[in-house]
Amino acid sequence: MNKKLYVKVMTTVALLGACALPAHATTAFTDIGNFYAKDAILELAESGILNGKGNGKFDPAGHIERQDFAIILARALGLDLSVSPAAATFQDVPQTNYAYNAVEAAVKAGLIHGYGNGVFGNGNDLSRQDLAVILVRALGVDAAGKAADLKFSDVASISGYAKDAVAAAVELGLISGYPNGTFKPDGGAQRQEVASLTSKFIETLDTLKGGDSSPDMKPSEGDSDASKQPETTPAPIGTDSGGGTLIAGHGNSSSGGSGSNRPDTTAPTVTVVSASPVKIGQAVAVKSSEAGYVYLVPAVGKPLTKADLDALVTAGAASRADVATAGSTAEISTPGLAEGDYKVYAVDAAGNVSAPSAPVSLIAAQELTLHIAPAEGAAFFLNSGLLPEQAAVTISSGDSSESEGAEYSYNERNIKELLQVKRGETVGSFEYDLEKGAFNVIAPSTNAVIATVTLSTYSDLVSIIQSSDGIIIIPAEEATENTEASLFFNVWENGFVLGSQELKITFDETPPTVTGSTYNEDGTITLTFSEDLSVTPDLGGITLDYSASGDFTNEDTKHLNSSGDYTVTMLSRHEFKIELNPSTAAYLKLHSPGRFRIVAIGGWDFARNPVKLSEPVFIDIPGEFL
Structure with missing residues (x-):
C-alpha cells in the first residue's frame, strides 16, 4: 500500500481518534477456546471494542448484526458515545435501542447514512461481501477492475457492486474464502470473523505507519498530492448491499473507492409489465429504472429494507430476480408462491428500496x-x-x-x-x-x-x-x-x-374365429367373432357363396361379389352385418331356400392375428322366410 493511501487512511483515523483505545482488564470467554479468532477476540475485548453476550459467552459463530457492527466501529474509532441526541435519525433505532448512541455518533461522524429512507436496518445481519466493501472503502483503496482476479467457484453470486471490493479485500489479506473454493457472499458475517477482520484492519494501519508500500494497491483518484490537506469531516462512501453506509472513506458504491463522494440515496422506480392476474408457475415480467434486484412480495406486508425483502424470499413467501441493466425486463419466478395479491419492489446497487408497484394477483394454475x-x-x-x-x-x-x-x-x-x-x-x-x-x-x-x-x-x-x-x-x-x-x-x-x-x-397370439352366424328376417347375415377385430372384414375381403341346393359342388353355386352384391356394416368390433343389395336379394327369392358359405374372411385382431376359419361357415336360409 503506498504512502498516498496511508495519508488518506491516517487522516480519517487521526480525526476520529482510532488509536486512543480504552484499556480493559483481561476478559475470559468460555466458548472461544477452539475458534481461530480467539486471540483477536481477546485483544479487542481488552481494548473495549468487543463485548461478550454475558455469562462468559462470546458466541463466536453467531452472526453480527448491523447495529452491533456500528457499536464496534464507534468504539474502534474512539467516537464520543456519551452524547444522546434528542431526535432519532432512524425510525428503527429509537432512543430506547441499546445501540442508539453508537449509531447516532456514527451518523454525526459521517460513517452511517442508513438505507436512505429513514431506516437503518436494525436487526439485519451484515453479509460477508458488505463487510469486505466496508473495509476496502475505509482504506480508500481504488479497487476498480479487481473483480477480474476473483477465483471463487461462486463468484457469480457476488453482487456486481461488491466484486471489486471483495477482490481487493482478498488481495489485502483482510478476508478469504472457504476451503471448498467458495466465498459465500450473502452469508452472514460471524462475530469471530468481524473480530479477526477488525484486528487485521488495525494491523494494516500499523503497517501504514511504517510506510510499507505493499500490497500493490492504487489510491483513490484525486490523491495525486500527498500533502493535500484533509477535509474537516470524513466523506461518506455510499451504501452496502443492504443500503447502509457503515464506515467513512472515499468513492461510490460501485468502485470501492473511486468517483463521487456523494452517496446514492435515490430510490429506483419499478413497473409491472405482466397483465394481472398471473398464473402461478408463470413469470411476472417487470422493469426497474436501475440495475439491482426486483422482489415479488405479498401485498399485505410493508418491507422497508433489502434485508426485509430478502427475509421474505428466504422464508419462501416472496421471489427475487436480478436486473442486469437499467430499464431491462426481468422475470420473477412464481412456482411455490401462494395465491393472493403481491407487489413488486426494486432495489438498486446502493440498497435504496423503491415504492411498491401496483398490485398483481397470483392465481393457482389449473393442475x-x-x-x-x-x-x-x-x-x-x-x-x-x-x-x-x-x-x-x-x-x-x-x-x-x-x-x-x-x-x-x-x-x-x-x-x-x-x-x-x-x-x-x-x-x-x-x-x-x-x-x-x-x-x-x-x-x-x-x-x-x-x-x-x-x-x-x-x-x-x-x-x-x-x-x-x-x-x-x-x-x-x-x-x-x-x-x-x-x-x-x-x-x-x-x-x-x-x-x-x-x-x-x-x-395375444390367438387368431379370432367366427363364433356365430345368423340369417335375419330382413335378409341380412350377422357374423359374431371370438374377439374384437381391428378392421372391418370387407377390407380384407369375404368369400361369400350361395347355393340353392346347399351342395356347393353343383352348378347352382353363385359367388357373391363384395363390390356389388353386398356390403358389410360394423355393428360392433366383434359383430358385423352382411347386407344383400336389392338385386341379389331378388335372386335369392327365386332360388330359395338355400345356403350361404363363407370360406375366407380377411380381418384380423388388434394383435395382428388374422381371422382363422378351420372349416367353412355355413348359413342356412329358413324356407318360411322366403
Missing part, C-alpha cells in the same frame, strides 16, 4: 391431469408370436397411426390414442422430442411445452427403445398370453413427476 384415452379406456397389444421386427410397436406423435380417417395399425400407435394430458378442460397435444427420448406436452393456445411424458415398464419381458420416430416397445419371445406387464406414462413438470398412468399390456 395437469392425465388419463388413459379415450374415456372408455385404451388398449395396448403385443404379439410375441410374430417375428421380432413384426412384433415391435412404435409409439409416436405423428399421424401414421389411428387418427381421423385412418385405420388401426398394430406396429404404429399414436400416443394420443393411449394418453390424454389436460390442464383444466384444455387437452394438450404431443410432440416427440428425440433429444429427450420423450414426448413434450404442448399447450394449444401458446405452443409452449407445459410437461414431458416418459415411458417405463417393470417387466423383464418388455423392452423400451428410443428411436428417431418415437418409442419402440418390443415383447420378448418368452412372453405368453399369461404374461402380466404394463406400460407406465410418467408426466413431468419443472423436473418433478406429477403422476403416472398405468396401461396394462395384453399379450
Whole structure:
C-alpha cells in the first residue's frame, strides 16, 4: 500500500481518534477456546471494542448484526458515545435501542447514512461481501477492475457492486474464502470473523505507519498530492448491499473507492409489465429504472429494507430476480408462491428500496391431469408370436397411426390414442422430442411445452427403445398370453413427476374365429367373432357363396361379389352385418331356400392375428322366410 493511501487512511483515523483505545482488564470467554479468532477476540475485548453476550459467552459463530457492527466501529474509532441526541435519525433505532448512541455518533461522524429512507436496518445481519466493501472503502483503496482476479467457484453470486471490493479485500489479506473454493457472499458475517477482520484492519494501519508500500494497491483518484490537506469531516462512501453506509472513506458504491463522494440515496422506480392476474408457475415480467434486484412480495406486508425483502424470499413467501441493466425486463419466478395479491419492489446497487408497484394477483394454475384415452379406456397389444421386427410397436406423435380417417395399425400407435394430458378442460397435444427420448406436452393456445411424458415398464419381458420416430416397445419371445406387464406414462413438470398412468399390456397370439352366424328376417347375415377385430372384414375381403341346393359342388353355386352384391356394416368390433343389395336379394327369392358359405374372411385382431376359419361357415336360409 503506498504512502498516498496511508495519508488518506491516517487522516480519517487521526480525526476520529482510532488509536486512543480504552484499556480493559483481561476478559475470559468460555466458548472461544477452539475458534481461530480467539486471540483477536481477546485483544479487542481488552481494548473495549468487543463485548461478550454475558455469562462468559462470546458466541463466536453467531452472526453480527448491523447495529452491533456500528457499536464496534464507534468504539474502534474512539467516537464520543456519551452524547444522546434528542431526535432519532432512524425510525428503527429509537432512543430506547441499546445501540442508539453508537449509531447516532456514527451518523454525526459521517460513517452511517442508513438505507436512505429513514431506516437503518436494525436487526439485519451484515453479509460477508458488505463487510469486505466496508473495509476496502475505509482504506480508500481504488479497487476498480479487481473483480477480474476473483477465483471463487461462486463468484457469480457476488453482487456486481461488491466484486471489486471483495477482490481487493482478498488481495489485502483482510478476508478469504472457504476451503471448498467458495466465498459465500450473502452469508452472514460471524462475530469471530468481524473480530479477526477488525484486528487485521488495525494491523494494516500499523503497517501504514511504517510506510510499507505493499500490497500493490492504487489510491483513490484525486490523491495525486500527498500533502493535500484533509477535509474537516470524513466523506461518506455510499451504501452496502443492504443500503447502509457503515464506515467513512472515499468513492461510490460501485468502485470501492473511486468517483463521487456523494452517496446514492435515490430510490429506483419499478413497473409491472405482466397483465394481472398471473398464473402461478408463470413469470411476472417487470422493469426497474436501475440495475439491482426486483422482489415479488405479498401485498399485505410493508418491507422497508433489502434485508426485509430478502427475509421474505428466504422464508419462501416472496421471489427475487436480478436486473442486469437499467430499464431491462426481468422475470420473477412464481412456482411455490401462494395465491393472493403481491407487489413488486426494486432495489438498486446502493440498497435504496423503491415504492411498491401496483398490485398483481397470483392465481393457482389449473393442475395437469392425465388419463388413459379415450374415456372408455385404451388398449395396448403385443404379439410375441410374430417375428421380432413384426412384433415391435412404435409409439409416436405423428399421424401414421389411428387418427381421423385412418385405420388401426398394430406396429404404429399414436400416443394420443393411449394418453390424454389436460390442464383444466384444455387437452394438450404431443410432440416427440428425440433429444429427450420423450414426448413434450404442448399447450394449444401458446405452443409452449407445459410437461414431458416418459415411458417405463417393470417387466423383464418388455423392452423400451428410443428411436428417431418415437418409442419402440418390443415383447420378448418368452412372453405368453399369461404374461402380466404394463406400460407406465410418467408426466413431468419443472423436473418433478406429477403422476403416472398405468396401461396394462395384453399379450395375444390367438387368431379370432367366427363364433356365430345368423340369417335375419330382413335378409341380412350377422357374423359374431371370438374377439374384437381391428378392421372391418370387407377390407380384407369375404368369400361369400350361395347355393340353392346347399351342395356347393353343383352348378347352382353363385359367388357373391363384395363390390356389388353386398356390403358389410360394423355393428360392433366383434359383430358385423352382411347386407344383400336389392338385386341379389331378388335372386335369392327365386332360388330359395338355400345356403350361404363363407370360406375366407380377411380381418384380423388388434394383435395382428388374422381371422382363422378351420372349416367353412355355413348359413342356412329358413324356407318360411322366403
